[in-house]
Amino acid sequence: MKLAVVGGGSTYTPELIDGFARLRDTLPISELVLIDPAADRLDLVGGLARRIFAKQGHPGTITTTSDLDAGVADADAVLLQLRVGGQAARNQDETWPLECGCVGQETTGAGGLAKALRTVPVVLDIAERVRRANPDAWIIDFTNPVGIVTRALLQAGHKAVGLCNVAIGFQRKFAKLLDVAPAEVHLDHVGLNHLTWELGVRLGGPTGENLLPKLIAEHGETIAADLHMPRAVVDRLGVVPSYYLRYFYQHDEVVRELGTKPSRAAEVAAMEKELLALYGDPTLDEKPELLAKRGGAFYSEAAVDLASGLLGGGGSPVQVVNTYNNGTLPFLPADAVIETQARIDASGPTPLKVAPLDPMYAGLVAGVTAYENLALEAALHGGRERVFKALLAHPLVGQFEYAEALTDKLIAHNREHLAWA
Template sequence: MKLAVVGGGSTYTPELIDGFARLRDTLPIEELVLVDPAADRLELVGGLARRIFAKQGHPGRIVTTSDLDAGVADADAVLLQLRVGGQAARNKDETWPLECGCIGQETTGAGGLAKAMRTVPVVLDIAERVRRTNPDAWIIDFTNPVGIVTRALLQAGHKAVGLCNVAIGFQRKFARLLDVTPAEVHLDHVGLNHLTWELGVRLGGPDGENVLPKLLAEHGDAIADDLRMPRAITDRLGVVPSYYLRYFYAHDAVVRELGTKPSRAAEVAAMEKELLAMYGDPALDEKPALLAKRGGAFYSEAAVDLASSLLGSGGSPVQVVNTYNRGTLPFLPDDAVIEVQARVDGTGATPLAVPGLDPLYAGLIANVTAYEDLALEAALRGGRDRVFKALLAHPLIGQFEYAEALTDKLIAHNREHLAWA
């Protein structure tokens, strides 16, 4: 089995490597290719990756290359983890929207649209090159904004599934609080990527006992603290929203907070510098503790589970993924991309049925889906008017004056990445 990781020079990669090493019986990789245009980073990450494999006794071969076509040739699956423009572009995404009093964030609002505009054309080009060399390869997208990027891939006819670590993070957290194994915890996880709610937490499977009320009653303070939201929100709703819902439920407070401290991108850039220095130490043969602060917790376990199910080597039969709606949420088009529990096998992902949703959640999902439709159109076809319409449709913006100003700022800050600008 051969896997390729495009964006393999990311500081995330040792998390992925650690999971591949530990879970080698589930996903028996013979060759792992790390592909990245940044040769200096790739050398550091690749060296640590080989040492992690060696320490854990993994027999697979790790190859590093800046040649995309060679790297993905004959791969059974290609995992995408790109950041077009790097942390410098992310820093802009997180700062210029604040000038208009709007959220500065890399996956939602104006910053999220900017990232989609930069990313979708690059990902589609990569996917076409994968298809030319190996049309049977699965593409696993971890690149944000996952929902929009996955929809672009699926609309172009690629064998693709989107992946996020939010659900597996909740699963592991709830398992610890309940003192059970993660495999015993099934989430009623519903929504769009980075716009989800845990409507139930069931023990033993989709039809198991819902222990979410018990979790909220006994551990509400800890859960709310992790979400950085008041406990009153979870108590009032009776569900657990994803961390990203704080940008919607507490927009103005978060804007004020973000205006008083360095951007997350600045923090991550400093952390990456330190991590890369660690990766260069020939004595280091495991992922450093600092990596946990970088983000992406449990990403490797989720990636192994998904890849092994798609490739027929094992994996959980039901996983949270991003895939076509196909009538699962009846108020959305079939080709909307949703993030829900799905049955995953060699044919792809089939969403499980979802009970009727409270309008409180369905309304916001429908609104953001409409924005994502317009965002994808802008990313695929360009043009100031398409950017403006997407911004105006976003529920975190929604005002003509803001959309006009943010359109100009988005184009100005991303001109080098926009072929039409």
């Protein structure tokens, strides 16, 4: 089995490698190719990746290349984890929206739109080259904004599934609170990427008893602290929102906070410099502790599970993924991309049925879906007016004056990445 990772020079890749090494029985990789245009980073990451495999006794080979076409040739699955513009572009996404009093974040709001505009054309080009190399290859997208990018891929006819680590993170946290193995925990997880709620926590599968009320009653403070929200939010909702909902539920407070400290991109850039120095140590043969602060916890385990299921292996039969709605949420179009529990096999994901969504959540999901439609149109076809309409439709912007100003700022900060600008 051959896997390729586009963006393999990421400082986060050793987390992925560690998962591949530990879970080799679930996903028996014979060849792994790390692909990245940054040859210097790729050499450091590739060297550590080989040492991790060797230490854990993994028999597979790891190669590195800056040649995308050569790297994806004959791959059974291709993982996308790229960042167009690097941390410098992310830093801009997280700062210039604050000038208009809007949240600065890399996956939602104006910053998230900027990332989508930079990313979608690049991902679609990569996907076409993957299809030419092997039309049967699965594309697993971890590149944000996952919902928009996955829809772009599916709309273009690619065999693609979107993946996020939010659900598996919740699963692990709830399992710890319940003192059970993570595999025993089933989540009633529904919404859009970075706009989801845990409506139930069940043991043994979708029909198990819902233990979420008990968890909130007994561990509400711990759950709320993880979300960086007041416990009253969790208590009054009676469900557990993704921590990304804080940008909606506490928007103005978050804007004030972000204006008083360095951007997350600046923190990550400093961390990456330190990580790359560690990776260059020829004696290092495991992921360093510092990597845990980089973000993306449990991504490797989710990626192994999903790839195994898609390739006919032993992955979990039910997993949280981003895929076409196809009637799962009846108030959304069939071709909207939602994030929910789905049965995974070699034919792809099939979403499980979900209970009717409370209007309080359904309204926000519908509104953000409308924004994502407009965002994808802007990413595919360009134009200032399309950018403006997407921003005006976003619940975190929503005002004419802000949308006008943010449109100009977005284009000015991203001109080098926008072919039409």
